[in-house]
Amino acid sequence: MTIDQLASLFGWMTILNIGFLLLAWLFVWLEWPWITMLVRRVFPLPLERLDEVYLRWLAQYELFIYVFNLVPWMALKIVQAQ
Numbered sequence: 001m002t003i004d005q006l007a008s009l010f011g012w013m014t015i016l017n018i019g020f021l022l023l024a025w026l027f028v029w030l031e032w033p034w035i036t037m038l039v040r041r042v043f044p045l046p047l048e049r050l051d052e053v054y055l056r057w058l059a060q061y062e063l064f065i066y067v068f069n070l071v072p073w074m075a076l077k078i079v080q081a082q
Contacts, residue, residue: 003080006076007076014069017069
């Protein structure tokens with residue numbers, strides 16, 4: 001795989017993951033009752049802790065996007081420019 005192909009791959013991975021993150025934030029922000037019901041069926045959590053779990057998961061997902069998608073893409077772009 002060439003550097004151009006890798007840069008393209010990481011760029012698209014970043015765009016797709018940010019789109020998924022925005023969609024997840026939308027779900028949490030709107031607090032759709034059916035999502036809460038579904039999550040409570042899968043994970044037996046009290047309703048009071050559910051918001052904390054949502055926000056922690058979203059923060060970790062955002063950090064993983066930066067570390068595993070955005071930073072490698074930026075590094076490949078720097079290498080391409082040289």
